[in-house]
Amino acid sequence: MLGQQRFGAGAGRGVPADDVAKLAPALLKNAIERLEEVIDQETAALQRRTSVDLNEFNDRKSHGLVEITRAMRFFEATPPEPHLVTALTNLRSKLEVNRAVLATHLEAVREVSTAIADAMQNADSDGTYAPVLKGGGRAS
16 A cells, blocks of 8 residues: 555545546535435425425435535636536526526515515504605505
8 A cells, every 4th residue: 555645534544546536526426416315305395386495405415515515625726527517517507597586576475575574564553653645645
């Protein structure tokens, strides 16, 4: 084992560098596939308008990003193979769709919360400080 570089931490613990180089494409591909699955699940749940635990999805997506970042470290000297670049491009597309669906969901949440806040404010008001309209009436 003299002269043979070994990885001490990370995905290649104690594994010779040559072996890690052979495993790196599979590590990255698996990480991409796991993250795509999480993104697909969240996007589908939001599109179905079912109850969604956004914190759980956020945690799972963050974990997936860490996995991809770690796997990408093995490609610092050379670019990933073309099929991995394609997989990363597809992941980016799925992330963009997910972002758009999340933005729509968050805008709907804002609208509902504004409507509820307005209704609560109107219910609490006795009209004393309501603006006076021309002709002596009050705005409702």
